Amino acid sequence: MTAPGDPASERDGAAEFASEWAAQVFGLTLVPMTWREMVDFLHGLTVRLAAMLLAPGLEAAAAAQVGVDLVAAKLIAPEALARTVTVLGGQLLPALGLAGDDTASARLEQIIETLSVAHCRVVRDLAMDEQEIVLRSAMRARREAEDRLRAEQARARHAALHDPLTGLPNRGMFADHLDRVFAGGGTGRAAVCLLDLDNFRPINDSLGPAVGDRLLVELARRLGALAAERGWFLSRVDGQEFAVLLEQTGCPEDAAKVADKVLSAVGEPFHVDGQELTVRASIGIFESPIAVSTGTEALRSARTALHWAQHDGGGRWMLFDRERSAAQVRRYRIGAAMPGALARGEFRLEYQPLVHLATGRIAGHEALARWTDPELGTVPPDTFIPLAEDTGLIVALGKRLLTQACIETADRPHRTRQPPFVSVNLAAQQIRQPGIVADIAAVLDSSGLPPDRLQLEITESVAVDESPHATRSLQALVALGVRLAIDDFGTGHANHAYLHRLPVHGLKLDASFIRALNPPGTGSKVEAILANLISLGHTLGLTVTAEGVESPAQVDLLRTLGCDLGQGWALG
Amino acid sequence: MEPGWVPESVDVDRPSLARIYDYMLGGFHNFAVDRELARAAIAAMPDAAVQAQANRAFLHRAVRFLVDRGVRQFLDLGSGIPTLGNVHEIAQGIEPQSRVVYVDIDPVAVSHSQQILAGNERAITIHADMRQPERIFADEQVRRVLDLDEPFAVLAVAVLHAISDADNPHRSIAAYREAQVAGSYLVVAHGAEGVRDEESKRLLEIAARTTTPLTRRTPEDIARFFDGYELVPPGLVWASLWHPDAPSQVPDRGEDSGNLVGVGRKL
Numbered sequence: 001m002t003a004p005g006d007p008a009s010e011r012d013g014a015a016e017f018a019s020e021w022a023a024q025v026f027g028l029t030l031v032p033m034t035w036r037e038m039v040d041f042l043h044g045l046t047v048r049l050a051a052m053l054l055a056p057g058l059e060a061a062a063a064a065q066v067g068v069d070l071v072a073a074k075l076i077a078p079e080a081l082a083r084t085v086t087v088l089g090g091q092l093l094p095a096l097g098l099a100g101d102d103t104a105s106a107r108l109e110q111i112i113e114t115l116s117v118a119h120c121r122v123v124r125d126l127a128m129d130e131q132e133i134v135l136r137s138a139m140r141a142r143r144e145a146e147d148r149l150r151a152e153q154a155r156a157r158h159a160a161l162h163d164p165l166t167g168l169p170n171r172g173m174f175a176d177h178l179d180r181v182f183a184g185g186g187t188g189r190a191a192v193c194l195l196d197l198d199n200f201r202p203i204n205d206s207l208g209p210a211v212g213d214r215l216l217v218e219l220a221r222r223l224g225a226l227a228a229e230r231g232w233f234l235s236r237v238d239g240q241e242f243a244v245l246l247e248q249t250g251c252p253e254d255a256a257k258v259a260d261k262v263l264s265a266v267g268e269p270f271h272v273d274g275q276e277l278t279v280r281a282s283i284g285i286f287e288s289p290i291a292v293s294t295g296t297e298a299l300r301s302a303r304t305a306l307h308w309a310q311h312d313g314g315g316r317w318m319l320f321d322r323e324r325s326a327a328q329v330r331r332y333r334i335g336a337a338m339p340g341a342l343a344r345g346e347f348r349l350e351y352q353p354l355v356h357l358a359t360g361r362i363a364g365h366e367a368l369a370r371w372t373d374p375e376l377g378t379v380p381p382d383t384f385i386p387l388a389e390d391t392g393l394i395v396a397l398g399k400r401l402l403t404q405a406c407i408e409t410a411d412r413p414h415r416t417r418q419p420p421f422v423s424v425n426l427a428a429q430q431i432r433q434p435g436i437v438a439d440i441a442a443v444l445d446s447s448g449l450p451p452d453r454l455q456l457e458i459t460e461s462v463a464v465d466e467s468p469h470a471t472r473s474l475q476a477l478v479a480l481g482v483r484l485a486i487d488d489f490g491t492g493h494a495n496h497a498y499l500h501r502l503p504v505h506g507l508k509l510d511a512s513f514i515r516a517l518n519p520p521g522t523g524s525k526v527e528a529i530l531a532n533l534i535s536l537g538h539t540l541g542l543t544v545t546a547e548g549v550e551s552p553a554q555v556d557l558l559r560t561l562g563c564d565l566g567q568g569w570a571l572g
Numbered sequence: 573m574e575p576g577w578v579p580e581s582v583d584v585d586r587p588s589l590a591r592i593y594d595y596m597l598g599g600f601h602n603f604a605v606d607r608e609l610a611r612a613a614i615a616a617m618p619d620a621a622v623q624a625q626a627n628r629a630f631l632h633r634a635v636r637f638l639v640d641r642g643v644r645q646f647l648d649l650g651s652g653i654p655t656l657g658n659v660h661e662i663a664q665g666i667e668p669q670s671r672v673v674y675v676d677i678d679p680v681a682v683s684h685s686q687q688i689l690a691g692n693e694r695a696i697t698i699h700a701d702m703r704q705p706e707r708i709f710a711d712e713q714v715r716r717v718l719d720l721d722e723p724f725a726v727l728a729v730a731v732l733h734a735i736s737d738a739d740n741p742h743r744s745i746a747a748y749r750e751a752q753v754a755g756s757y758l759v760v761a762h763g764a765e766g767v768r769d770e771e772s773k774r775l776l777e778i779a780a781r782t783t784t785p786l787t788r789r790t791p792e793d794i795a796r797f798f799d800g801y802e803l804v805p806p807g808l809v810w811a812s813l814w815h816p817d818a819p820s821q822v823p824d825r826g827e828d829s830g831n832l833v834g835v836g837r838k839l
Contacts, residue, residue, distance in 0.1 A: 127600040
């Protein structure tokens with residue numbers, strides 16, 4: 001035991017006390033402090049406490065500060081304060097050699113009370129501060145999460161509505177906007193211009209998709225500048241398709257002017273990757289009062305008009321036209337209805353007599369196809385035959401009609417020595433069929449019609465086909481005994497070399513010559529041409545038939561010109 | 573953050589493991605829901621707070637140990653509320669050039685952390701899921717702070733037992749190891765099976781009611797986190813027994829700390 005008041009022993013006592021204090025509270029702090037640092041820290045406090053014990057009067061602030069410093073060292077647990085109070089009360093005075101010193105003992109009680117109050121107060125403040133901090137952190141975190149969510153939603157919305165390559169509104173956004181405009185009602189008008197690049201594919205294929213993409217970006221920029229300047233709503237609706245929505249147009253011409261502007265903007269050469277690229281575009285325009293149309297119809301109609309523009313060679317705009325579209329729709333429906341009609345046997349034949357102009361005797365009949373559809377009504381052959389040729393249905397249809405004509409002709413009673421023949425059209429695609437000769441031979445065989453009572457009409461375009469197969473087939477048919485006539489003669493082809501190559505029996509002069517005879521007998525140029533054609537036929541030993549004979553005067557004139565046969569209303 | 577990734581909403585009405593841990597450590601950065609659950613946990617295991625403090629104290633000692641060994645980079649997974657003795661305070665206190673990346677999934681903890689670290693260029697906090705190491709290493713901020721060509725320590729203190737077997741924490745740790753150069757470290761503290769099982773069972777039942785259920789693992793499973801690492805002495809031990817700093821820290825029974833800890837050096 002050292003004597004009281006000895007500075008050296010006080011220091012030693014303080015150090016020992018600090019170690020004991022640290023042992024009581026070390027596990028209760030979570031500051032990053034080592035054992036040594038903790039002992040040093042508490043030693044500092046002990047020295048300050050010792051000074052307070054020996055001072056003439058207590059400085060309350062200094063005692064309170066010890067409590068504050070304990071909290072600053074994160075000795076904030078209730079246990080830390082409790083053990084501090086215990087160790088101070090029980091061991092500080094003996095450690096400092098002040099055991100039994102009543103003054104010091106009273107002073108210590110004051111110190112402990114003051115630092116305990118300060119400790120509690122500061123911990124309470126700390127608790128409230130930290131509560132505020134964590135609440136603010138929570139609010140900030142929530143706000144940040146909401147901001148991110150909003151940003152993400154905005155990004156997703158933008159991505160859903162815009163084309164990633166050009167940044168323009170995409171098809172979905174355009175369609176929405178279009179729907180809104182046309183659903184708006186009122187008396188206004190609006191237009192859609194739908195643009196497609198005519199020659200994008202070859203550029204993309206030859207220079208690569210990267211160049212193609214840059215070209216599209218450049219195009220979008222160019223059109224975008226125009227659109228921004230003039231208040232158009234521009235969209236990239238598909239690969240190389242761009243659409244412009246014009247609101248408050250006055251008439252179709254307003255849209256046409258825009259289309260002109262766009263076409264000339266597109267027509268300026270593009271410079272991509274150091275290459276100069278020239279592109280061409282087509283535009284389909286739909287312009288209408290908004291009250292009578294819908295967004296869907298507007299875009300579809302603009303597309304139809306775009307196809308017309310492309311079909312007409314591209315590099316132009318085309319305005320949608322309801323009548324043309326209706327006709328196209330009807331053609332489409334006819335084309336779609338034909339296979340069913342053929343299967344159900346709805347095609348019939350009408351027979352138009354071919355009359356000897358000299359005697360009035362009937363030489364034969366041309367079998368003409370007729371079709372009345374329950375829904376579409378009567379469809380004229382000049383509508384459905386080209387459609388059948390387009391779709392390839394002509395092969396089956398032609399075969400069916402030929403069979404029908406042969407059977408009906410064979411079955412029809414006749415009393416003359418020279419029974420009338422039947423004349424049937426043979427389409428180019430039929431002749432190209434590999435088994436055509438065998439097919440026709442089989443039809444003749446099964447129907448019982450003698451081959452010389454069948455005349456096949458081919459057009460000049462078929463006749464000039466010099467392919468070995470076509471030529472051989474026609475020769476084989478003639479060898480069977482079938483007659484061969486050139487239909488629509490004089491209109492199709494100037495070179496008549498085929499006439500000596502093919503075993504032709506007759507020529508049918510095109511109805512346009514006969515129609516042009518009105519008024520007949522005026523010594524017109526047409527008359528001279530007809531005379532020549534008839535003379536040519538006769539020189540070659542061919543029977544010449546005039547089609548489309550509509551008046552007795554025409555009959556008379558053709559007879560005078562020496563035409564052999566006539567066909568048309570005037571002849572029954 | 574990569575586009576398209578939206579964090580779950582911040583819900584302060586649900587208890588958060590980070591804030592419960594803060595309460596256990598004596599902090600006030602927590603809400604009533606957190607304290608309610610923490611009290612239930614303490615009722616189930618009366619020294620739960622002491623265990624949490626033992627883990628925290630181990631973290632402090634481990635960081636100091638690693639800085640002494642020359643480690644200057646730390647990746648602290650599941651760093652929680654940054655109040656009491658943060659890794660950067662210890663590391664930068666000894667070696668100011670030390671760099672620390674904190675990772676937590678709790679947006680409140682992250683937001684708080686970011687406020688505290690504002691202006692500290694060598695310590696950042698990112699909001700991420702430690703189960704997605706590739707995402708963390710791809711983060712631009714992380715790449716700015718951590719130099720992956722130099723050794724760094726991965727700190728997984730009292731966090732792996734918050735990851736279920738279904739999420740395969742061993743695979744995640746293996747991915748962190750793959751990203752480390754030789755001479756890097758792994759620090760683990762993990763609730764262990766086999767001691768105080770009755771109390772542990774009750775604690776786990778309480779945790780199962782939260783969004784972060786806990787999983788205790790066998791010492792063997794915990795040791796497997798150190799595959800590819802060499803454990804530094806004393807190896808895998810109870811938290812209070814790893815390089816104790818003062819005699820008073822060592823309890824009579826080491827297993828009372830409930831958590832096995834270890835520091836491994838990548839081979």
